[in-house]
Amino acid sequence: MAVDSPIFKEPVVTFGVLTDVQYADCDDRIASYDPSKTRFYRGSLNQVDEAFGHWEKPGSKVKFVLQLGDIIDGLNRFHGGSHLGLRRTLEHFEQHSSIPTFHTVGNHELYNFDRKELASLFYESVMKINVPLEMFHPVKPAEDYSTSTTPILYYKFSPVPNLKCISLDCFDVSVLGYNSQHPKYQEASKVLYSKHGHDVFDDWDCDGSLQGLDVRFQQMNGAIGEEQLAWLSQELKESDELGQKVIVFGHVSLHPDSSDWNCLLWNYEEVMKVFHQHNCVIAYFSGHTHASGYALDTHGISYIAFTGILETPPDTSAFATVSYYEDRLEVHGHGLERSYSIPLQGLKDAKGASSTVVENEVEQSPTTVKVEV
Numbered sequence: 460m461a462v463d464s465p466i467f468k469e470p471v472v473t474f475g476v477l478t479d480v481q482y483a484d485c486d487d488r489i490a491s492y493d494p495s496k497t498r499f500y501r502g503s504l505n506q507v508d509e510a511f512g513h514w515e516k517p518g519s520k521v522k523f524v525l526q527l528g529d530i531i532d533g534l535n536r537f538h539g540g541s542h543l544g545l546r547r548t549l550e551h552f553e554q555h556s557s558i559p560t561f562h563t564v565g566n567h568e569l570y571n572f573d574r575k576e577l578a579s580l581f582y583e584s585v586m587k588i589n590v591p592l593e594m595f596h597p598v599k600p601a602e603d604y605s606t607s608t609t610p611i612l613y614y615k616f617s618p619v620p621n622l623k624c625i626s627l628d629c630f631d632v633s634v635l636g637y638n639s640q641h642p643k644y645q646e647a648s649k650v651l652y653s654k655h656g657h658d659v660f661d662d663w664d665c666d667g668s669l670q671g672l673d674v675r676f677q678q679m680n681g682a683i684g685e686e687q688l689a690w691l692s693q694e695l696k697e698s699d700e701l702g703q704k705v706i707v708f709g710h711v712s713l714h715p716d717s718s719d720w721n722c723l724l725w726n727y728e729e730v731m732k733v734f735h736q737h738n739c740v741i742a743y744f745s746g747h748t749h750a751s752g753y754a755l756d757t758h759g760i761s762y763i764a765f766t767g768i769l770e771t772p773p774d775t776s777a778f779a780t781v782s783y784y785e786d787r788l789e790v791h792g793h794g795l796e797r798s799y800s801i802p803l804q805g806l807k808d809a810k811g812a813s814s815t816v817v818e819n820e821v822e823q824s825p826t827t828v829k830v831e832v
């Protein structure tokens with residue numbers, strides 16, 4: 460460490476992260492993509508309770524929680540249990556109102572609900588935990604629910620003055636949560652048709668004959684649309700001017716070295732390009748792939764994929780406690796989750812900075828193995 464580098468002993472803010480709860484009132488079953496893994500559909504709520512139990516211990520500084528998507532499983536819709544499943548799951552978050560949870564949208568939510576209904580249900584939950592609604596600007600799903608307007612599912616909040624958190628809607632352009640006449644469904648279906656050569660909805664959810672990075676063009680992924688990209692750029696510009704740092708979070712991965720390629724955002728390069736036009740982004744957090752992953756780009760931005768709760772055995776756990784210091788990001792992984800200590804100096808010219816990141820057994824070898832997410 461350089462002699463003139465300050466050591467900040469107190470974090471600016473500390474928060475929790477968990478992902479891929481995928482609750483369903485279904486018996487445990489072997490994961491089809493990996494027979495060594497079991498999906499604990501009911502036990503996942505115990506994992507949520509365990510995480511909050513840790514975050515609520517005396518002396519804990521956890522101020523809020525990021526839930527990175529797929530809070531319930533698509534299986535709920537086959538049993539007519541979508542509403543009950545979501546309500547039952549959200550109650551496990553709402554009962555910890557002193558540590559409000561900020562949710563981002565996953566593909567499994569959109570297997571159960573269209574976007575209007577999902578926005579309304581989450582809005583109701585936000586009201587219960589008494590989070591200031593201005594934190595959810597520009598999301599106003601309740602106002603939009605009774606109209607034909609498609610609700611906006613991306614938003615920002617600022618837990619402390621010098622940090623902004625931005626939740627992306629990674630299914631903004633997708634075939635999930637829209638009716639087939641919606642312009643964004645039409646836009647997404649053209650992309651999938653061009654890659655797969657057919658318009659069979661269920662068969663868009665597979666690698667098929669896709670090669671290399673093209674395996675990301677599946678129905679379970681999506682893209683950030685033009686309006687959301689412009690909004691993101693404006694938010695980052697504002698943070699640049701305010702001297703804020705920004706942590707962005709979304710369900711789907713952005714950096715190819717942080718996850719399996721079939722869990723990547725379709726237009727991940729466009730989003731990273733927007734990040735690189737600004738100086739404020741320090742990290743992007745994602746779920747979806749159910750496995751820990753880490754990558755550092757040439758601008759010093761960290762991309763962290765978090766382990767999913769669904770396939771976590773009852774004798775362990777999978778969540779993280781993140782502390783943002785003025786000079787670093789400390790990610791403390793619990794149970795199956797990994798830990799990272801990430802210096803934040805020199806973000807603008809951080810080529811080679813990967814050597815300074817302390818990681819805990821991180822694999823960075825992307826594969827194209829089918830992942831059932």
Ligand SMILES: [Zn+2]
Binds near residue numbers: 529747
């Ligand atoms: Zn997912």
